[in-house]
Amino acid sequence: MSTDLFRFTKSSKTLNAVLIIIPMVLLFIGVYGGLMQTLFRAGIIQSDPFVGGDYYKGLTFHGVLNAIVFTTFFAVAFGNALVPFALKKNLNSKVAWASGILMLVGSVLAAITILMGEATVLYTFYPPLKAHPLFYIGLTLLVVGSWVAFYNWVPMYLEWRKENKGKKTPLSVVGIFATFIIWFIATLAVAVEILFMLLPWSLGLVDEINVMLARTLFWFFGHPLVYFWLLPAYVMYYVFLPKMAGGKLYSDMAGRLVFMMFILFSIPVGTHHQYMDPAIGAQWKLLHGIFTFAVALPSLITAFTIAASLEHAGKNNGGKGLFGWMTKLPYFNKENWFFPYLILGLFIFIFGGIGGIINASYQMNTVIHNTAWVPGHFHLTVAGPVMLAFLGGSLYLIGQFMNKEIRLKSWAMISPYVYTIGLLIMSYGLKIGGLMGMPRRTNTGASYANPDSILYQADWMPYIDMTVIGGVLMFIGIVIYIVSFFTTVFSKSRSDEKDAMVTFPISESLHDEPATWLRNFKPYIIIAIILIVLSYTPVIYDVITTTYGGSLPFSPDSPVPLR
Amino acid sequence: MDKSEKFAFILSGLLLVVFFGAIMYAAVAKDIDVPTCITDMDPFERDTLFQTGPDTYELQMVARMWAFQPSTVRLPAGTTVDLYVTSQDIIHGFKIEEHNVNLMAIPGAINYLRVKFDKPGEYLFACHEFCGAAHHTMAGRFIIEEGLDEAETEEDV
Ligand code: HEM
Ligand SMILES: [Cu+2]
Ligand SMILES: [Cu+2]
Numbered sequence: 001m002s003t004d005l006f007r008f009t010k011s012s013k014t015l016n017a018v019l020i021i022i023p024m025v026l027l028f029i030g031v032y033g034g035l036m037q038t039l040f041r042a043g044i045i046q047s048d049p050f051v052g053g054d055y056y057k058g059l060t061f062h063g064v065l066n067a068i069v070f071t072t073f074f075a076v077a078f079g080n081a082l083v084p085f086a087l088k089k090n091l092n093s094k095v096a097w098a099s100g101i102l103m104l105v106g107s108v109l110a111a112i113t114i115l116m117g118e119a120t121v122l123y124t125f126y127p128p129l130k131a132h133p134l135f136y137i138g139l140t141l142l143v144v145g146s147w148v149a150f151y152n153w154v155p156m157y158l159e160w161r162k163e164n165k166g167k168k169t170p171l172s173v174v175g176i177f178a179t180f181i182i183w184f185i186a187t188l189a190v191a192v193e194i195l196f197m198l199l200p201w202s203l204g205l206v207d208e209i210n211v212m213l214a215r216t217l218f219w220f221f222g223h224p225l226v227y228f229w230l231l232p233a234y235v236m237y238y239v240f241l242p243k244m245a246g247g248k249l250y251s252d253m254a255g256r257l258v259f260m261m262f263i264l265f266s267i268p269v270g271t272h273h274q275y276m277d278p279a280i281g282a283q284w285k286l287l288h289g290i291f292t293f294a295v296a297l298p299s300l301i302t303a304f305t306i307a308a309s310l311e312h313a314g315k316n317n318g319g320k321g322l323f324g325w326m327t328k329l330p331y332f333n334k335e336n337w338f339f340p341y342l343i344l345g346l347f348i349f350i351f352g353g354i355g356g357i358i359n360a361s362y363q364m365n366t367v368i369h370n371t372a373w374v375p376g377h378f379h380l381t382v383a384g385p386v387m388l389a390f391l392g393g394s395l396y397l398i399g400q401f402m403n404k405e406i407r408l409k410s411w412a413m414i415s416p417y418v419y420t421i422g423l424l425i426m427s428y429g430l431k432i433g434g435l436m437g438m439p440r441r442t443n444t445g446a447s448y449a450n451p452d453s454i455l456y457q458a459d460w461m462p463y464i465d466m467t468v469i470g471g472v473l474m475f476i477g478i479v480i481y482i483v484s485f486f487t488t489v490f491s492k493s494r495s496d497e498k499d500a501m502v503t504f505p506i507s508e509s510l511h512d513e514p515a516t517w518l519r520n521f522k523p524y525i526i527i528a529i530i531l532i533v534l535s536y537t538p539v540i541y542d543v544i545t546t547t548y549g550g551s552l553p554f555s556p557d558s559p560v561p562l563r
Numbered sequence: 564m565d566k567s568e569k570f571a572f573i574l575s576g577l578l579l580v581v582f583f584g585a586i587m588y589a590a591v592a593k594d595i596d597v598p599t600c601i602t603d604m605d606p607f608e609r610d611t612l613f614q615t616g617p618d619t620y621e622l623q624m625v626a627r628m629w630a631f632q633p634s635t636v637r638l639p640a641g642t643t644v645d646l647y648v649t650s651q652d653i654i655h656g657f658k659i660e661e662h663n664v665n666l667m668a669i670p671g672a673i674n675y676l677r678v679k680f681d682k683p684g685e686y687l688f689a690c691h692e693f694c695g696a697a698h699h700t701m702a703g704r705f706i707i708e709e710g711l712d713e714a715e716t717e718e719d720v
Contacts, residue, residue, distance in 0.1 A: 279601075
């Protein structure tokens with residue numbers, strides 16, 4: 001079948017391989033940081049044995065490398081793979097390389113400043129903590145590089161539309177465009193924060209900064225960021241998973257509706273991260289809360305649609321009765337090693353989704369805001385479904401773009417199970433600890449978990465220890481994965497003609513409605529912009545009118561300002 | 564759209580409406596709300612505690628690297644406190660154990676919530692936003708005592 005195969009240019013194949021391998025190394029450094037954190041928090045180590053530095057330097061590179069660098073690279077590589085494949089058009093590889101190089105240079109700059117201890121500001125880089133200007137420049141280049149990748153796909157899509165009048169855009173392309181439309185709008189705010197506020201201030205061109213304003217711009221970006229992480233995983237759930245399970249996508253229209261709903265409601269919600277902040281009216285916080293509930297709807301629809309697709313697959317495979325289909329899915333088939341990455345992610349997302357609704361619930365946020373509950377929650381989302389889908393996706397893509405047969409398939413298959421068990425244990429420890437009052441972003445090992453400290457909290461200890469056990473298991477899961485990944489990378493390539501073509505498991509749909517009202521992005525983008533203006537104008541107004549004075553820059557090491 | 568799909572969509576929508584109703588109930592009927600803009604208060608740089616009524620106090624608290632001022636607050640049980648929090652340097656966070664109080668302390672802004680202390684006991688408040696190298700040592704306590712005559716505060720240096 002010719003539509004299942006597509007021949008990429010050599011140059012774009014090499015690029016995509018680079019865009020996966022280099023971030024994988026950075027991810028490994030980041031995940032190593034995660035392991036060290038669990039040890040720090042329990043008081044087992046007092047400084048990082050390999051990289052050096054304290055808890056907070058480690059926490060910074062853990063957050064930045066895992067959640068910002070790795071995820072952005074994967075999203076770009078995934079788009080670079082699926083857009084040409086689905087539209088049967090080659091990438092402009094010069095533009096694609098330019099984007100890749102910007103991203104690589106930016107990430108390496110940011111990583112170096114962090115590892116040198118010049119940017120211990122965590123991945124949220126709230127002022128008035130100040131990082132080295134190269135940290136901000138590095139992040140900017142990473143973001144601009146990802147924009148360039150997106151611009152590269154737009155003309156391909158427009159051309160395809162012209163040539164295929166009346167046809168539905170492939171669902172994978174809808175998903176990837178939704179991802180990057182959200183990303184583009186959201187990153188505009190952080191670009192303003194960095195270019196007009198943080199960078200001139202860190203260079204000493206201006207003295208003072210409005211902390212609340214910077215923070216509000218950050219969260220304008222920060223929440224849609226989570227959908228930028230999530231949507232590529234959703235693309236895999238809708239497009240790959242049903243076929244890998246042996247069935248069809250239950251409803252094509254549901255998929256299209258979900259992606260459009262994300263465009264509408266992903267952005268006017270950022271203030272739900274600022275429920276506990278001053279200088280923003282409670283009524284606007286509530287408005288952002290309402291939109292947050294609206295953005296939960298597409299995830300509930302996804303839960304239904306994917307479960308229905310899996311039921312269809314399980315019944316195809318011979319499952320009987322109400323739940324029999326659940327036992328007929330390829331959980332432990334090493335030839336189908338990709339399946340566990342997706343199914344486990346879906347399982348974890350049950351907890352992640354419930355946690356998200358709790359966090360979003362306005363005054364209920366009081367109970368958990370900035371406690372250890374929060375990292376407990378987002379490891380069940382970004383470090384769970386998203387990370388597993390991206391790991392599975394990376395291994396699959398590397399096989400395709402380097403013409404390799406995946407090596408150590410049983411390792412690849414077992415890794416997500418080990419990781420998931422660890423993740424559930426770690427997150428449970430963090431979440432219960434958080435409910436008891438344990439703060440997040442805190443080196444508990446040096447105070448609350450140290451029996452010699454006046455701050456010692458004996459009743460937190462079992463939960464801190466659970467995060468160590470869970471963290472070690474997660475790390476082992478990642479090591480198993482990395483072994484399979486690099487064994488594949490360094491194995492001999494297949495050389496025959498057919499294998500030089502790239503393929504993806506694209507599911508057919510069971511219900512395939514015309515859904516003409518979901519064919520065009522434009523109306524959704526326009527409504528999204530209106531919602532953003534309506535929901536953010538009063539918030540920015542409050543912030544500007546109720547804050548006073550400006551802030552000088554600080555280093556994390558001293559209570560005296562740097563200037 | 565087939566029947567079960569429609570049913571699932573409607574059910575999802577209803578579920579969210581019910582959750583939202585619970586939020587509104589808590590806000591309106593139980594008066595549990597989140598912080599809002601404070602416009603009737605002048606910026607303060609030093610902490611103060613004073614009595615405003617028979618069982619009510621106002622506490623202005625200052626967060627700085629790496630201590631809360633005051634760091635220990637002794638109050639009689641049954642007191643209601645109007646609590647104002649701000650920061651003198653970078654961002655800090657403030658949450659009182661076992662009470663629905665959670666406030667970001669941000670330079671250039673004043674944050675506020677009202678809290679009632681019924682049960683005697685010691686309640687930790689730990690800084691919950693990263694504020695530099697000694698963030699994990701930044702904490703304090705409310706000490707609530709039955710029949711205490713006079714409220715008082717202490718600072719560590
Ligand atoms: C072996 C695997 C991992 C372990 C053991 C681990 C452990 C931890 C721990 C203990 C914290 C710190 C909690 C705190 O002090 O607030 C943390 C924070 C975090 N982790 Fe992980 N993690 C792992 C993998 C990941 C992955 C794969 C991601 C990917 C997206 C991720 C994203 C984050 C983020 C964004 C933070 C927050 C950083 C911050 O608050 O500034 N983690 N992790
Ligand atoms: Cu959010
Ligand atoms: Cu702190």
